[in-house]
Amino acid sequence: MSDTDTIVIGCPECHRANRIAFAKIDQHPVCGACKARLIRGLPFELTVDNIRTHMNADMPLVIDFWAAWCGPCQQFSKVYEMVAAPFAERARFGSVNTEQQPTLAQAYGIRSLPTIAVYYRGEELARTQGAMPPQRFHSWLEQALDTTPFA
Ligand SMILES: [Zn+2]
Structure with a gap:
């Protein structure tokens, strides 16, 4: 990617x-609509209503599929937050609460928790x-980002 290129990314607050x-x-x-910082290094919640913006964006999307009852998920959420900052x-970095978003869990074929997946322009890497x-x-x-312009 060259310095003159532009990319489209979703706002973590208003999802524009x-x-x-x-x-x-x-x-x-900052976001043109809500003025929130676009790059924060913090995971944000994905829902059926906002996931498309982030899936179709020009930046890789990492998703942590989790649930409140899942012990390893609680443990991993701290690791996820920690690693989101340097990346x-x-x-x-998005999070999907699979209990609140069963449609997404089904659409992405989530069978075990936590599942962590990386997507780039809609394709699972x-x-x-x-x-x-x-x-x-x-x-x-x-390794997952290796084939993207963000390697
Ligand atoms: Zn915004």
């Missing part, structure tokens, strides 16, 4: 699609199951 200059991704871009300019320590998640993610 925003077009920004790729070169300005590290300059705290803030390379991927979006990688998927793994079960909690893992930060270093392992970090390496897995590096």
Whole structure:
């Protein structure tokens, strides 16, 4: 990706699609609609109503499919948050509460929790199951992003 390219990413607050200059991704871009910071390095909730914007965006989308009753999910959510920060300019980090979003759990074929998957422009690049320590998640993610312009 060159400095003159623009990319479309979804706002983590109002979920509107925003077009920004790729070169300005590290300059705290804000949402044109709600003025929220577009790049925060924090996971945000995905629902049937907002997932399309982030799926179709020009930045890889990582999703943590979880549930409140799932112990390993609680454990992994801290790891997920921790690793989301250093990857803030390379991927979006979404979370799907599979109890509140059964339609999404079904649409993405989630059979075990937590499931972590990486999508780029709607295509699934990688998927793994079960909690893992930060270093392992970090390496897995590096590998998953390897074929994207965000490698
Ligand atoms: Zn917004």
